[in-house]
Amino acid sequence: MASTQKPIGVALIGCGRVSDAHLGAITSQPEKGRLVAVVDRNPELARAAAERFGAEHACASIDQAMKIPEVEAAIICLPNHLHGEASIQCLNAGRHVLVEKPMADDYATTVAMGEAAEAAGKVLAVGQSRRHGSAIRYVQDHLESFGELRAIQASFCMYWDGPQAPWWAERTAKDGLVLSLLGSHTIDFVQMMLGKHPLRVHAEATRLRDCWSAEDEAMILIRYPQNKMATVHLSYNQQPFFERYHLLFDTSIVEVRDVNMVLVNNEVVHAPAEEATLLVTNELFKNQFAEFAAACHGLPNRSALHPHGIALMRVIDAALESSLANQTVAMRW
Ligand SMILES: NC(=O)c1ccc[n+]([C@@H]2O[C@H](COP(=O)([O-])OP(=O)(O)OC[C@H]3O[C@@H](n4cnc5c(N)ncnc54)[C@H](O)[C@@H]3O)[C@@H](O)[C@H]2O)c1
Incomplete structure (x- = not known):
């Protein structure tokens, strides 16, 4: 079943500490995902990540990435207080979203994120990697x-x-x-x-x-x-x-x-x-991306989906x- 899925086109947003774990998870599973774009407000970080992991586009803003038709999903690795706004922007633009944990900084924001996912009919999963x-x-x-x-x-x-x-x-x-x-x-x-x-x-x-x-x-x-x-x-x-x-x-x-x-x-x-013994291990992020890709295809999966994330x-x-x-x-x- 999995091998017949089309790889999901991904934009990774926020090329900081945790980003390499996600970028490695996408690029090591080409049957599940294709890295289309990386985004960071620091253009040097975006360019370096694009070079290291072979992304087709290095963008300075989410707006720019949302204009790329091949981007079907966004992985949001921004500081916590930006999770809500960025997720809603991507969902409103018709993209599936995997947002890093914690889902946001407060319950009210997570409810708004869930509403955006339901209105868009897209997956909103939380990066509960462990x-x-x-x-x-x-x-x-x-x-x-x-x-x-x-x-x-x-x-x-x-x-x-x-x-x-x-x-x-x-x-x-x-x-x-x-x-x-x-x-x-x-x-x-x-x-x-x-x-x-x-x-x-x-x-x-x-x-x-x-x-x-x-x-x-x-x-x-x-x-x-x-x-x-x-x-x-x-x-x-x-x-x-x-x-x-x-x-x-x-x-x-x-x-x-x-x-x-x-x-x-x-x-x-x-x-x-x-x-x-390390906080970030490859296994967690690879499995997490595979589950997110399954969710995007409407298949059974173990992702932390938004109702769980909101609770x-x-x-x-x-x-x-x-x-x-x-x-x-x-x-x-
Ligand atoms: N699952 C895990 O085990 C795990 C581990 C580490 C971090 N995290 C989570 O990942 C998220 C990111 O953490 P981090 O440590 O990588 O942070 P970081 O500060 O190292 O990286 C954030 C990046 O976002 C960029 N950025 C900030 N505002 C932006 C904007 N408006 N538009 C575009 N880019 C912007 C910054 O330039 C930076 O490169 C946090 O939510 C954190 O809790 C999860």
Whole structure:
């Protein structure tokens, strides 16, 4: 089936840190995608990316890329506060969109993005890259066999020596830092396993270092229907890298380690295909692009589509609100 699909013509928008992972994912799967254009407001970055990955067009604006008829889809790798406007512009121009995580900076913007996707009849997927790791797929595919899931303990803790892009330093406590940037990955996992509609969210957040203005350490407690609960620990202060999801079933404990190893009751049942101690691994982005291409063709896929992304954003918003107000947020769906 996949081999008969026409490759999707893609414009990649924002040639910064994460862009090479997407560009590699497109160009290493020519049967799924064709890199038509790269866009950056910095023309040097666009030109260099076009040369490295063989894009036909290097553009300085989204407007310019939307005039190219071969562009059928946009992958948006801009700073978070630009995700909403850029996605809506591309959807209104009749393109499918894969927007980097977090989907936007607030729930209201994600709702407007979803409305634009539905009006255009196009795919809007969110780049929740970590859900595309082989371990998380393994757990999804075997979920029924582990028993009844009662609780999840999730930790995504790592160290950055300071802002990794200039816009990180500008994020305020209201915008969120670790809750938004890492929380989007970790809460995505919890929502995939426990459902989209939690009842209550409580978060505590703090800032341990002065190199940024927003929180760099957070703990979240999420209550789901049917007496299910999750805790999420997020940190930019932790060495070495520590990413673990413990799923507590009634008769077994499943552990996802570094996105690609699974242990059941301490026995390895799924081992990594490649070292996954880095934040960005090729496997995640390749799988993610393949799923997005399938979605664009109307085929079954594992993309984080906009209804999931909107619910996820609402939980991130609730965590931010809870941490700033020092109180639990009750969710109304
Ligand atoms: N999935 C992951 O694991 C992962 C990893 C890293 C980053 N991200 C996400 O990717 C997105 C980009 O992050 P980054 O670290 O690559 O940022 P970055 O700052 O390195 O790159 C952003 C690029 O966008 C360009 N840009 C800014 N405004 C523009 C505009 N109006 N028009 C055209 N170009 C513009 C900048 O020149 C820059 O090159 C963020 O949303 C981030 O959260 C995801």
